[in-house]
Amino acid sequence: MKNIKTLFVFLLPLAVGLILASSCASSKITMKSGAQLWGENCVRCHATPSPSAYNDIDWETIGLHMRIRANLTAEETNKIVEFLQSAN
Numbered sequence: 001m002k003n004i005k006t007l008f009v010f011l012l013p014l015a016v017g018l019i020l021a022s023s024c025a026s027s028k029i030t031m032k033s034g035a036q037l038w039g040e041n042c043v044r045c046h047a048t049p050s051p052s053a054y055n056d057i058d059w060e061t062i063g064l065h066m067r068i069r070a071n072l073t074a075e076e077t078n079k080i081v082e083f084l085q086s087a088n
């Protein structure tokens with residue numbers, strides 16, 4: 001009986017730690033806003049294009065095109081495109 005209790009005392013913080021660590025790791029990218037992702041990724045190769053430089057339809061196309069160049073996930077690209085469309 002005493003051993004099981006000791007085991008539990010050791011395992012509980014470990015389990016909680018693992019859950020916290022894994023949730024932090026997976027939300028690292030998804031926590032970023034479209035504006036943040038835009039500022040971090042789109043300036044790597046050229047000056048950041050102003051959101052008002054293109055209309056909503058153009059941004060959809062540019063997003064797909066630049067997604068491949070910038071090596072972004074679909075989620076990151078969607079966030080950037082949504083930000084650009086909301087700010088133009």
Ligand code: HEC
Pocket residue numbers: 038041042043044045046049062063066067069070071080
């Ligand atoms: C790996 C380099 C690279 C990254 C990262 C990159 N671009 Fe580009 N971008 C280019 C190059 C090269 C061109 C010009 C040639 C072309 O259009 O393919 C370009 C052109 C553009 C143009 C002009 C298109 C036109 O027809 O005038 C826009 C707008 C643009 N990029 C937006 C973005 C956005 C938004 C991001 C972030 C999601 C981004 N780019 C990330 C390389 C990059």
